[in-house]
Amino acid sequence: MSQRILVPIDGSEQSTSALSYAETLYPDAEFVLLHVLSPSDGAPHPDAIIMHTEETVAAQREDANKLFETVREQIEPDRTVETAIENGSAARAIVDYADDPEAEIDAIVMGSRGRDGAKRLLLGSVAETVVRRASVPVTVAR
Template identity: 30%
Template sequence: MSYKKMLISIDGSDYSKQVLDAGMEIAKWLDSRIYVVYVVHPGSSLLSNPNSWSPSRRVLEEMGKDAFRKAMAIAKDKGLSCETKMLEGYPSDKIMDFAQRKSVDMIVIGSRGQHSTKEFLLGGVAEKVIRNSKKPVYVVR
């Protein structure tokens, strides 16, 4: 199977840089087109702790834009071009939907995200994508 289109999912966390580095190295090696996706999911912090501060949509969008700037810088350093896309909704659903619509050949995702509770390590977005995606999933640990 050829991997000409790759989706790299990021969430704006510090860990996203590792996901980007790994995904872009694979993309460079395979000569793949890259889509970097960030999903705005207002209220996501409420899922991990109902008493926590929940960032507004505007704050989440700004985090996404900052994550895209970092992604573009990494891509430029590696001599790659990539397309960024901000989506809104439940992350695993939006990631898989985007992958299907763009006919990507592989999804690259981190094993953990912004949340540090056990249910979010591999029990959240990454696990749902791994279990339900019709596309191969590369998990960065």
């Protein structure tokens, strides 16, 4: 049975680098690309929270699917790739998805946003939280 690797994708350079690293680290694995919709996605300011209307969620899902299409072009064509979209806190959604027995995730490979100083203390680090809480191995690619 092939390994299943969860790779969170947010469109950042870090998540793209993590995907490339995952391909090198797990050449024969299946990938599950996960995008987490956040209440602040699409907000005019990063700290703003917008109302989640049906239209907003639909637009965010459409953006996520476009992101998946772009990312799939970077992955070797023979690799099995699934996609998933979750809502809520990124760290919690990643951990919950990986811990779901039905998902059968063997490991997580994710990017680091490189937060430091006050931002890290105030906002926390998604990668750090996932490393601490996930029940599967986590590789954080810089």
